[in-house]
Amino acid sequence: MxxxxxxxxxxxxxxxxxxxxxxxxxxxxxxxxxxxxxxxxxxxxxxxxxxxxxxxxxxxxxxxxxxxxxxxxxxxxxxxxxxxxxxxxxxxxxxxxxxxxxxxxxxxxxxxxxxxxxxxxxxxxxxxxxxxxxxxxxxxxxxxxxxxxxxxxxxxxxxxxxxxxxxxxxxxxxxxxxxVGHSLTGETIKFDGPYFIMRFLDRIRYMPIPYLGKSEALFNxxxxxxxxxxxxxxxxxxxxxxxxxxxTDPSPYESRELYRMICEELLGKKPSWTISPAFVEFALSFSAIRRLFKVEKEALEYFRCTSQYDASQAKEVLEKRGVRCPDFKDYVANLVQYYKNHRMDSEKLINVK
CATH class of the missing domain: 3.40.50.720 (NAD(P)-binding Rossmann-like Domain)
Incomplete structure (x- = not known):
């Protein structure tokens, strides 16, 4: 033992x-x-x-x-x-x-x-x-x-x-x-990171949905x-x-594409226009706006991160043993469904100030 x-x-x-x-x-x-x-x-x-x-x-x-x-x-x-x-x-x-x-x-x-x-x-x-x-x-x-x-x-x-x-x-x-959560069950303990997208979209579900800028940055x-x-x-x-x-995901999606997939899965519709990221960042400078949309301002940086993370060494070691990173498009539905089932659970919500 x-x-x-x-x-x-x-x-x-x-x-x-x-x-x-x-x-x-x-x-x-x-x-x-x-x-x-x-x-x-x-x-x-x-x-x-x-x-x-x-x-x-x-x-x-x-x-x-x-x-x-x-x-x-x-x-x-x-x-x-x-x-x-x-x-x-x-x-x-x-x-x-x-x-x-x-x-x-x-x-x-x-x-x-x-x-x-x-x-x-x-x-x-x-x-x-x-x-x-x-x-x-x-x-x-x-x-x-x-x-x-x-x-x-x-x-x-x-x-x-x-x-x-x-x-x-x-x-x-x-x-x-x-x-994020488990790829098969969607289970997670906190709704942070990409879940801020879901919380934001929940708030504006009855409006025409905007993209948050035109960035081609990858979101890992x-x-x-x-x-x-x-x-x-x-x-x-x-x-x-x-x-x-x-x-990291060896084949990550652009932030805009990942946002679209989450939006379609959560709301059943695509974003139809684009809002300036500078405006969003300015708005989130106000605590009342952050609390309303339940989104931390700091999270925006990761949707426009232009770094690319080489995971070739990890991939080489892991694939020999049959361990592979699943494709986001194959499990986004599970993440969103779990969020839908638990979005009112106060223990999973990040306290945004």
Missing amino acids: QTYLLTGYPGFLASRLLEELMERHEGDHYALLVHPSQFEKAKKLTVNKRNVELFPGDITKKGLNLTFEQAEWLRENTAYVFHLAAVYDLAVPKQIAEAVNVTGTDNVNRFVQSLTNLKRYIYFSTAYVSGQRTGLIKEDELDAGQTFKNHYESTKFAAERLVAELTGVTYTIIRPGVV VVPADYIINATLCLSESEEAVNRAFHL
Whole structure:
């Protein structure tokens, strides 16, 4: 029996990752580092799960705020660490982002370095550590002197650099694109990212629907099940040792086309005119407009991102094992149907200020 340590539970990807790990490695042990604010929720979700143990902890604290006994047990038994805990909010204040994403990762790194039987450290970064770079972004690139669109990007960049600088640790860095729900069920935990499109369209469903500009920028969406399957594949592959991988769509759609597909699926009609992105951005500068349409201003940047994420190394490793990213057009209906069924669920709505 070996132990898998996960941070970020009961977050969406961490929860799905745990389920898949337990299905594939039924006899192993699972240690979940859970922030005290999420402990009761995590306890309810795992009450009937065998071989799962919760560890109340805090990645922003030295030693992860574990007791001496807990830390010693984990040091001796942990074989795999999946570090998913982070602040993913695009509008997150700098101080909070640095505390969780940078200091938190540094603390996890230090703990990982103390593990005596570690086989692999899997760190969840983001494709958007590329910041405001344009053109082709390769998987073996990180620091190109780029600037960033928000504190989320800049702190994830700083955190990934800390992981890449580790010595004596076998790691794999995962860089997802914009993660949406399960490609078959549509299930997701939060309506953010592309779901802002659905929330916006819901508000104007009885009006002539506009395109948001004429940009030909690509919008890189990937379903959660692909991220989980690819991550588990890479975590056990010798080809993935001490490397970073873009878990992005190898054939992404233009933002305008993706918007059209969502609009047709949700409202049964196509956009018929085009509104200036500058006007939309100006309008979303006002909190009343953001709250009305339930859309964060920061999300607009990702619909006009002109970066192209080369995922050839990930594709090469994953296709040998039968793992492929599905085409957005083949699962957009499932995403939209799930949204329709749960759009009034307050727990899934992002609090837009």
